Amino acid sequence: MTDLHLLGTQLRSAYLNPTSSSFITDISADLANTQQVKVLAKVGGEGAVVFDSATALLQGLFPPTTRNKLRLANDTVVMAPLGGYILETVEPGNNRSMESWTGCPAFEKHIAAFHKSDAFKAKAEDSEPFFRDLKDFVFARPTTLENIWNARRLYLTS
Structure with missing residues (x-):
């Protein structure tokens, strides 16, 4: 997380510093x-890490700044959590911008054609011994070249 904070x-120095040549005007x-900046983070699966x-x-x-305050209707002043953040969590299935390729007929058609290609079939055949040996280490999850991304993701998040 330190790297992401850095x-x-x-980014602040490059885009939010008025002396920077890349400063975003206004x-x-x-x-x-929140009228200028909106950040969405996926929840579910690996979503906690993303958030x-x-x-x-x-x-x-x-x-964080103590200047990020909000006055409620009863005149109570509250401080924004962590000095204020602008992060909204969303379920990928409810917002196509998170994983626009899921459930997309054009993408699924492209992937199906790719899996039927001679190059992919040759690579799948070459990798079959590796996947056969891997089976015991992924708790009987599917180990094929077609499913390696999903098998990797399930293994790492379970």
């Missing part, structure tokens, strides 16, 4: 303005 500070550089990573980056981009 990245956030570097952006609120001190306090995150934590996004939070670390945003804390570098918009450092």
